[in-house]
Amino acid sequence: MKNLIEVKNIKKNYGKKEAVKDISFNVEEDEILGLLGPNGSGKTTTIGMLLGLLKPTSGQIFINNLKLEENRIEILEMINFISPYIELPKKLTVKQNLYVYSKLYKVQNIKERIEYLSEKLRIGELLNSITGELSSGQKNRVSLAKALINEPKVLLLDEPTASLDPEVGDFVRTFLEEYKKEKKISILLASHNMNEVTRLCKSVLMMKSGEIIDQGKPEDLIKKHGRANLEEVFLKLSRSKSEFN
Amino acid sequence: MSLTRIYGLFLRHFYLITRSFPRILDLVYWPSIQITLWGFISNFFATHTTYYNNAVGVILTCAILYDFLFRTSIGFNMLFLEEIWSRNFTNLFIAPMRIGEILTSLVITALIRSLIGLVPAILLTSPLFGISILDLGIFLFFLFLSLYIFGITLGILVSSGLLRFGPSFENIAWSTMFLLAPFGCIYYPIETLPEIFQKIAYVLPLVYIFEEARNILINQTVNIENVYYAFIWNAFYFSISIALFYYSFNAAKNKGTLINMGE
Numbered sequence: 001m002k003n004l005i006e007v008k009n010i011k012k013n014y015g016k017k018e019a020v021k022d023i024s025f026n027v028e029e030d031e032i033l034g035l036l037g038p039n040g041s042g043k044t045t046t047i048g049m050l051l052g053l054l055k056p057t058s059g060q061i062f063i064n065n066l067k068l069e070e071n072r073i074e075i076l077e078m079i080n081f082i083s084p085y086i087e088l089p090k091k092l093t094v095k096q097n098l099y100v101y102s103k104l105y106k107v108q109n110i111k112e113r114i115e116y117l118s119e120k121l122r123i124g125e126l127l128n129s130i131t132g133e134l135s136s137g138q139k140n141r142v143s144l145a146k147a148l149i150n151e152p153k154v155l156l157l158d159e160p161t162a163s164l165d166p167e168v169g170d171f172v173r174t175f176l177e178e179y180k181k182e183k184k185i186s187i188l189l190a191s192h193n194m195n196e197v198t199r200l201c202k203s204v205l206m207m208k209s210g211e212i213i214d215q216g217k218p219e220d221l222i223k224k225h226g227r228a229n230l231e232e233v234f235l236k237l238s239r240s241k242s243e244f245n
Numbered sequence: 246m247s248l249t250r251i252y253g254l255f256l257r258h259f260y261l262i263t264r265s266f267p268r269i270l271d272l273v274y275w276p277s278i279q280i281t282l283w284g285f286i287s288n289f290f291a292t293h294t295t296y297y298n299n300a301v302g303v304i305l306t307c308a309i310l311y312d313f314l315f316r317t318s319i320g321f322n323m324l325f326l327e328e329i330w331s332r333n334f335t336n337l338f339i340a341p342m343r344i345g346e347i348l349t350s351l352v353i354t355a356l357i358r359s360l361i362g363l364v365p366a367i368l369l370t371s372p373l374f375g376i377s378i379l380d381l382g383i384f385l386f387f388l389f390l391s392l393y394i395f396g397i398t399l400g401i402l403v404s405s406g407l408l409r410f411g412p413s414f415e416n417i418a419w420s421t422m423f424l425l426a427p428f429g430c431i432y433y434p435i436e437t438l439p440e441i442f443q444k445i446a447y448v449l450p451l452v453y454i455f456e457e458a459r460n461i462l463i464n465q466t467v468n469i470e471n472v473y474y475a476f477i478w479n480a481f482y483f484s485i486s487i488a489l490f491y492y493s494f495n496a497a498k499n500k501g502t503l504i505n506m507g508e
Contacts, residue, residue: 048501051339053498053503054499073343080339081336086332086335088336101336104342
């Protein structure tokens with residue numbers, strides 16, 4: 001399988017503080033990789049670097065074999081991102097927002113793309129609604145539509161189901177599973193929802209204090225650490241005084 | 246009434262102010278700028294009561310020109326701030342847009358916003374005061390163009406600050422025009438300023454624009470040098486602003502401001 005994301009020895013320092021310490025990993029085509037770790041472990045910093053919003057202090061990032069540093073625009077055309085911490089302009093209708101982002105990503109068949117995503121994400125009835133007036137669940141699905149507007153090869157998800165009720169959360173997870181299967185995209189999923197990670201991810205990276213402290217398939221990690229589920233593995237690793245500290 | 250809770254809320258704002266240099270600066274310079282600007286205006290009118298034969302016309306024309314500059318600059322900043330307020334900032338910077346494309350788009354939008362505000366103002370002055378800004382003739386276009394370029398330049402400079410320092414730089418965005426107003430000699434000739442201030446004024450394009458507007462209206466002559474110097478200084482500051490924006494973008498990528506646009 002081809003690696004769509006290749007991260008090689010990236011570090012990020014803020015002055016003397018080392019936010020990310022020399023990490024490397026790959027994400028294959030048609031794979032969802034989970035990025036786990038307590039708050040402040042370097043997950044968002046890592047995602048920021050993959051999006052070109054943060055410049056690594058050292059190391060290299062390749063997306064679809066293109067070096068990020070030298071091909072920022074080409075890479076951003078094939079990547080997208082969703083996070084509960086960013087929103088779409090509130091005063092615009094859903095349709096206007098999707099149309100604007102279709103233009104920014106130079107989508108060719110805008111009408112067909114919006115119709116396709118509206119149907120898949122069940123937002124057809126929301127298209128003429130004001131984005132700021134939507135519920136959390138509705139906003140989440142609209143943000144997901146925006147994140148898929150450019151048919152990304154690589155999708156970065158930061159807590160995609162945070163603050164969603166179980167029904168909407170399940171809908172989003174099922175959608176992501178099916179979409180990944182259909183389009184063979186790579187997904188990097190940062191989440192604190194261990195059930196979600198166990199269900200969606202082929203393998204996971206455990207981060208702590210800017211380092212990858214363990215990695216593997218969820219079932220292998222559970223077995224390796226002698227725990228009942230991934231949440232217990234997470235708690236064990238988060239609370240342990242790692243050799244890196 | 247709980248003094249503890251009152252104190253708690255006071256602390257919330259006090260911490261915010263003391264942790265942000267732009268916010269402290271904002272508190273200090275507003276009174277200073279107002280006093281300086283109105284001091285010079287009062288001083289000029291007290292000593293030169295016969296300078297303007299058509300005071301209303303000249304002052305209103307200068308007010309419209311200044312407002313165009315103000316709207317262009319603020320308009321540009323508003324476009325940038327809107328993205329921060331709506332938490333759409335990250336979405337914009339992960340879209341495959343070149344910095345040049347972002348700036349060009351904002352520059353065009355700021356022009357349209359300014360013209361929407363300008364046209365009614367020009368139309369109102371004629372029936373209300375019997376004054377037409379079109380009296381400035383063909384040079385009106387060059388004066389507006391100069392003001393537009395300088396307004397955009399200030400907008401880009403402030404946006405660079407927002408990129409570099411985050412939303413705490415917002416207050417500066419609102420007050421840049423007022424900071425420059427005393428040196429711009431909008432309502433009075435440059436000779437009204439103390440010598441040291443004149444030196445500052447001469448390196449700003451504003452003084453040439455407003456001196457020329459007054460020259461055309463009062464003396465009915467055109468001093469092409471003023472238009473020329475305004476464009477030279479504009480080109481200088483515009484180039485600096487573009488370079489600074491690129492620098493700030495790279496600095497923001499190092500510092501992490503692009504993913505942490507909060508308070």
